[in-house]
Amino acid sequence: MIADAQHRQRPRHLDGCRILVVEDDFFLADDLTSALEGLGAEVIGPAATFQEGLLMLVAGGRIDVALLDINLRGEMVYPLADILLDRGTEIVLATGYDGSMLPERFSRVVRVEKPFDAAGLARELPALMRRQPCG
16 A cells, blocks of 8 residues: 555656667666566567667557667668657767767667667656657
8 A cells, every 4th residue: 555655646747758769788678677567667679689679669559669779680770760869869879889879860869878878878867868758
């Protein structure tokens, strides 16, 4: 009973957000998915490859925000990021790379450095966005 009351009192500042997660590290993707869902988001994915991410994008309907690992087992996520940006979707790039290593076209995209705390990123996501994250 106490757990139910605590669950109802938690802020759910991602209610209604549809968030695409593309991350090839299973444990990080699982932690991120749990944290986002705990804050009320609907997670699309997670996808572990570029191809899976692309399929989810095509089949997934509205996507408000995408959290993208840059390097997916040696395959770069940039083409997927380009498609999302062309659609007007807010993206966050997750990487261990220095910002200077990113292509210039992504210089203004929000970037989080790995390793990061999945729960912390989920809580901070609305503050990282340039506009209201949910449509």
